Amino acid sequence: MRQGDRSRVKTVAGPPRRRAAAGLCATAVLLAGCTSMPAPYVPPRENAQGGRTFYLSPQGDDSRAGRTPQTAWRTLRHADRMRFKPGDRLRLKGGARFRGTLSIGQGDAGNAGKPVVIESYGTGRAMITAHGTRGIEVHNTSGIDIRDLIITGDAAAHRSQEGIAFTSDLPGSRKLPYVRVSGVEVNGFRNGIRLHGGPEASGFRDVVIRDCALHGNQDAGLVADGPAFDEDAPAWAHEGVTVSKVTAYKNVGDPRASGRNTGSGIVLGSVRHGLVERSVAHGNGKLSSPDAAEGPEGIWTYDSTHMMFQRNVSYDNHTGSEVDGGGFGLDNNVSHSVMQYNLAYGNDGAGFLIYSAVPNTAHRNNTVRYNISHDDSRKLQEYGGIVAFGSRVTNLAIYQNTVLTRANGPVRAPALRLMSNLGAVTVRNNVFVTDGPPVVASPSAFALSDVLLQGNAYHSPQGLNLQWGELWYTGLDAWRRVTGQETLGSQPLGTDRDPCLAPVPLSTAGPNLNGTGPTRGALASQCAPALTGAAVDLRALGLDPGPVDYFGMPLSGSPGVGAVQFGPAA
Numbered sequence: 001m002r003q004g005d006r007s008r009v010k011t012v013a014g015p016p017r018r019r020a021a022a023g024l025c026a027t028a029v030l031l032a033g034c035t036s037m038p039a040p041y042v043p044p045r046e047n048a049q050g051g052r053t054f055y056l057s058p059q060g061d062d063s064r065a066g067r068t069p070q071t072a073w074r075t076l077r078h079a080d081r082m083r084f085k086p087g088d089r090l091r092l093k094g095g096a097r098f099r100g101t102l103s104i105g106q107g108d109a110g111n112a113g114k115p116v117v118i119e120s121y122g123t124g125r126a127m128i129t130a131h132g133t134r135g136i137e138v139h140n141t142s143g144i145d146i147r148d149l150i151i152t153g154d155a156a157a158h159r160s161q162e163g164i165a166f167t168s169d170l171p172g173s174r175k176l177p178y179v180r181v182s183g184v185e186v187n188g189f190r191n192g193i194r195l196h197g198g199p200e201a202s203g204f205r206d207v208v209i210r211d212c213a214l215h216g217n218q219d220a221g222l223v224a225d226g227p228a229f230d231e232d233a234p235a236w237a238h239e240g241v242t243v244s245k246v247t248a249y250k251n252v253g254d255p256r257a258s259g260r261n262t263g264s265g266i267v268l269g270s271v272r273h274g275l276v277e278r279s280v281a282h283g284n285g286k287l288s289s290p291d292a293a294e295g296p297e298g299i300w301t302y303d304s305t306h307m308m309f310q311r312n313v314s315y316d317n318h319t320g321s322e323v324d325g326g327g328f329g330l331d332n333n334v335s336h337s338v339m340q341y342n343l344a345y346g347n348d349g350a351g352f353l354i355y356s357a358v359p360n361t362a363h364r365n366n367t368v369r370y371n372i373s374h375d376d377s378r379k380l381q382e383y384g385g386i387v388a389f390g391s392r393v394t395n396l397a398i399y400q401n402t403v404l405t406r407a408n409g410p411v412r413a414p415a416l417r418l419m420s421n422l423g424a425v426t427v428r429n430n431v432f433v434t435d436g437p438p439v440v441a442s443p444s445a446f447a448l449s450d451v452l453l454q455g456n457a458y459h460s461p462q463g464l465n466l467q468w469g470e471l472w473y474t475g476l477d478a479w480r481r482v483t484g485q486e487t488l489g490s491q492p493l494g495t496d497r498d499p500c501l502a503p504v505p506l507s508t509a510g511p512n513l514n515g516t517g518p519t520r521g522a523l524a525s526q527c528a529p530a531l532t533g534a535a536v537d538l539r540a541l542g543l544d545p546g547p548v549d550y551f552g553m554p555l556s557g558s559p560g561v562g563a564v565q566f567g568p569a570a
Helices: 020-027 155-160 476-483
Strands: 053-056 089-093 097-099 102-104 116-121 126-130 136-139 144-147 149-153 162-167 175-182 185-187 191-196 203-210 213-215 220-225 238-244 247-249 264-269 271-277 280-282 297-302 305-310 313-315 326-330 338-340 343-345 352-356 364-369 372-374 386-390 393-399 402-405 416-418 422-428 431-434 440-442 451-454 457-459 466-468 471-473 501-503 523-525
Touching: 089 126, 116 149, 149 155, 149 162, 162 185, 185 191, 191 203, 191 213, 213 220, 220 238, 220 247, 238 264, 247 264, 264 271, 264 280, 271 297, 280 297, 297 305, 297 313, 313 326, 326 343, 352 364, 352 393, 386 393, 386 422, 402 523, 416 422, 466 476, 471 476
Parallel strands: 053 089, 089 116, 097 126, 102 136, 116 144, 126 149, 136 162, 144 175, 149 185, 162 191, 175 203, 185 213, 191 220, 203 238, 213 247, 220 264, 238 271, 247 280, 264 297, 271 305, 280 313, 297 326, 305 338, 313 343, 326 352, 338 364, 343 372, 352 386, 364 393, 372 402, 386 416, 393 422, 402 431, 416 440, 422 451, 431 457, 440 466
Antiparallel strands: 466 471, 501 523
C-alpha cells in the first residue's frame, strides 16, 4: 500500500449473490428442462497460516471477492488497495501478465510466524510489468515472503527504479524482521533487488534471498545499502542477510554515471553478519561509465562486518573505466570477513580485491583462503589475480589460494599485487603462477611486520620475475637473503618449481563445493611431489587451516600449498 493510500477507506466486495433462477431450476427440473444445478456457494476458508488468500487472474473481475480462483480480481491496481494482515496471501495466476506496482506500507504485512506471501499459482510464474515504477515496494514494514514471480521493467524503470525494493526510513536503528525472496526473476530496472536502510541505520534483519535470477538491470542485480560509515560510531542498517543460489548477470551499468559505480552483480553494503554462497555473477558492467572513479565488481561488500563469501563463481565481469571490473571484493570499511572456496576467472580486473580508500583502521581482520583465480585482470594490468592495497588495510590473512595469470596481449598482470599502506598482512601456502608477467608485484619493500610471505609456490616458465620495492628478483634465494621473506627462523620456505597446474577432473575431485556453477578455471597441481616441503605448517603458527579444501576434501594436519589438496595433507 502506498503511503498516500493510508487514509483511503478500503472495501472488499462480498461473495457474489446466487441468482434466484438457480433455486427455480431446482424445483422445476422436469417441467422446465433444467439438466444441472450450479454448485452451492462455499465461503472461502482461512489458509494454513490462519490468514486470507486473494487471487488475481486476467479473467477475473475487480468487483468480485477475490478469495478463490473462480472469484479472482483482475488488476494489480485493485490488489494494491488491499491492507494485508499477518498470514495473508496474494496469488497471481501463473503465465499471466499484470501491469503496475504492488506497494506494501507501514501497517500492512505480517510477521516471522505469519508472513504475508506474494506468489504465483497454477502453471508457470506470473509476471509483473512495471512502467516507470517499482515492481514491488515494501516500506517500513516486514514479515514478507515474495516467491515464484517474474518482475520486469520498461526503459523508464531501468533508469530510476527497483524491481523489488525494501526500504526503511524509520527513526533510530530499528531492524525490521523477516524478509524472504525466492524463485524470482527480475530484469529491466536500475537495481533488481534493493535493501535500503535509513539515515540512523534502521533497516532489515533475518533476510534470505535465494534461487533468483537478476539480469539486465542497470546499477546492480542485488544491492544493500545504508548510512555513511562512521568508524567512531559504527552502525549497520541490515543484519543476518543470506544470499544463496542467486545468479546476477548482464547488469550492464550506466555509461552516463561518472559519479558512482554501476554494473555490479551482487553488492552488500551496511550489513552485519552476511552470507553469499553458491551464487554466480557474470557478464556484468559492460556499459559502465568510462569516466567513473569507481567501477563495478561481480560480488563485493563494503561498510560491512562479519561477512562470508563462499562457494561462488564470478567470471567475465567488466568495467568501462580503468578501475575495478573484478570478480570478488572486500572494499571500504570491511572487517572480520572471509572469502573462501570461490572461483574467479576472465574478469577485467582482479580475481580477488582487498581494498580500502578510507584512511582509518576499519578495514581489518579479514581472510582470503581456498580460492582459485584463473586468467583475471584481462583488461587492467594494474591489478592481478589477488590484489591488496589502499589507504589502510590491516590484519589480513591470505592463504591456500591458487592463482594462474597469463598475459592478454599487452596486458601483463601479476599473480599477486601488494601496494601501499598494508599492515600485519600474511601470505602463506599459495600457488602463484604466470606465463611471463611478474609473479609478485610489490612497489613497496614492506617490512616483515607489515607483510610476511611464507610457504608459497612461485613459478613462471620463463624464469621467476618478482618485484619488491625498487628491485627485481629472478630467484628466491636472493629475495630471501635481502628481505627475509620466505623464511621461518633460519629455515627457507617456498619453492619456484613448476606446480604443473591443470584443470581438475571433477570425477576425482570429491564433492564440488561450487555446486552446479561453471567449473572452468578450477586448477590443481598435477605434480604435487615437486612442491613437497614448500608449505609452512599453519597449525604450528596457531592458524586453523579449515576443515576442507576447495573441492571438499577433508584436511588433516596442515595442508600443502594451493587451494586443492589430493591425498593426505602434508
